[in-house]
Amino acid sequence: MTQEIFKKKNVWLFDLDNTVYSPETKIFDQIDKRMKTFISKKLKISQESAFKIQKLYYKKYGTTLFGLMKNYNFEPNEFLEFVHNVDLDNLKKSSKLFKLIELLPGKKIIYTNGDHKYAERVLTALGIENLFDEIFDIKKSRYIPKPKIKPFREFLECKKIKTQDCVYFEDLEENLKSAYKIGITTIHIHNEKKPKIKPFIDFRFKTIINALDMINNSINN
The missing domain is CATH 1.10.150.450 (DNA polymerase; domain 1)
Structure with a gap:
């Protein structure tokens, strides 16, 4: 799979914890x-x-x-x-993160095993709360968590979103595996020094910034 594929995508799915922010924030x-x-x-x-x-x-x-x-x-x-009653002081607003997400064409959706209230707190702390069209949280999934994909697939079908139009950013491999099975392009945000090649992972990046930088460059060049 080449980077050219991103020119055909218009739905961007983001995991929340340890994906839109770094695990180093603890x-x-x-x-x-x-x-x-x-x-x-x-x-x-x-x-x-x-x-x-x-x-x-x-x-x-x-x-x-x-x-x-x-x-x-x-x-x-x-x-x-x-x-979820945690201190978010380690999360800092990033104008670069804001710009890179804003530049993505189409819909942007948070897909999390956390709840809506917590997701909103995190996004607000990062200064990107207004960039997302929807938060698909654990309550909307009827408490059926990732990596089980059925509730989210039903959500996509309800919104008339085709899985082949989607790109999914996630730090946990198991969650990417289930998304890949239904035709979603997968991006692993990871901290591993020598990650093993997995057939269900299309791209890997150390940070969300790295991933978004590459995608926007691919789309605009």
Whole structure:
């Protein structure tokens, strides 16, 4: 696949955490710790036991929340409110990020396992909240998380968006795999020094800025 393909694309799908912002900001690390604390308090278990449940459910179900809802009938709003109550001071506005996203032709959509309120906070902290046409969050997916793709595919069909028109930016390989299967062009935003070649990853970049720079250059040249 060559960079020429981007001239044919008009729908840009962005994961949120560790994709539109760098993992170096440690925002998701805060969320991770708050999940452990929430589980520990709710189930009255040790932090160590809570951590094991958290990671087991994440691996098995795609999100810790889905596992808690399935196995303990947790109320999702309480969980989401607690875990996303994090400090976003490490997120800084970037005029370059704003410009590069703004230049993309067509629709821009956030696709996240987080909730709408948190996504809006993050986008506002980055100064890019007005650039997106939609936020497809965990509530809109009926709490069925990535990498399961069915709810998002239904959303695209409802909006009359063709998967072959889409490009998806994401830091987690598993989520890209399911998107690739339905015909979406995939871009892996990664920190790995020597990433392995995967057939479901079309392009790789260290940062979202690098990816957007290349895409806009490809479209305009």
